[in-house]
Amino acid sequence: MAAPASAVSWWRGLRLPALARLGFLAALACLIGTCSSQPGAARAEPTGRNGSLQLYVLYSGSCVQCRLTKPLVSRFADDHPGQLSWAMVLLEENQGRQLRQRYGARCVPAVLIVDETGRLLAGPRCGPVTYAELEELLQDAKRASGGGG
Numbered sequence: 001m002a003a004p005a006s007a008v009s010w011w012r013g014l015r016l017p018a019l020a021r022l023g024f025l026a027a028l029a030c031l032i033g034t035c036s037s038q039p040g041a042a043r044a045e046p047t048g049r050n051g052s053l054q055l056y057v058l059y060s061g062s063c064v065q066c067r068l069t070k071p072l073v074s075r076f077a078d079d080h081p082g083q084l085s086w087a088m089v090l091l092e093e094n095q096g097r098q099l100r101q102r103y104g105a106r107c108v109p110a111v112l113i114v115d116e117t118g119r120l121l122a123g124p125r126c127g128p129v130t131y132a133e134l135e136e137l138l139q140d141a142k143r144a145s146g147g148g149g
Contacts, residue, residue, distance in 0.1 A: 053084040053121065053141055055134075058100055058110040060091050065128045066109040073111070076134045084113065084138065113141040121145055 057073055059066030070088055077086045089096045091108060099105065103112055105124040111134070112123030121141035125133060 052116045053113050053138070053145070054116070055084050055086040055111065055113050055137075056099060057086070057088045058091055058096055058105050058108060058112075058124070059088055060108045063108045069109045069111075069128060072129070072131060073134065076131060080138065111137060113137055115141075115145050 055073065055077065057066070057069055059069070073086055073088075077084060089099055091097065091100055100110070102118075103110075103114075103120050103124055105112065105126075107124075107126035109128065110124040110126055111129050112125070113121050115121055121144040122137040125137060129137075
């Protein structure tokens, strides 16, 4: 079904950056009940990549910036094969609450890297992150684990 012409002209008339429009659409989808509380296929356990480092993104189901973090983290992990695994963890679920308490995350999204024993190596980094900030977190984690840079 095509949108009425008035709606299309209204939308085109908005002077918003593309990211703001995306956030607006995501928030609107949640308001009308068509969004999921979990972005994509959120997993409580890290993905099956063979890295010994585990990157967690703690997020809230109502946080638009959290949803926008997932594709960036996915691309980052794909660009670093064998170095780390990653997971999006919903704070409203039990494991999210446990991770937040254990690692002192006080915001969403919160990005952190732990080793295979659960020792915090880098983070938590609060708020939306950039690719460069993920690189910095990974380097900090490697230094903390004795793996160098």
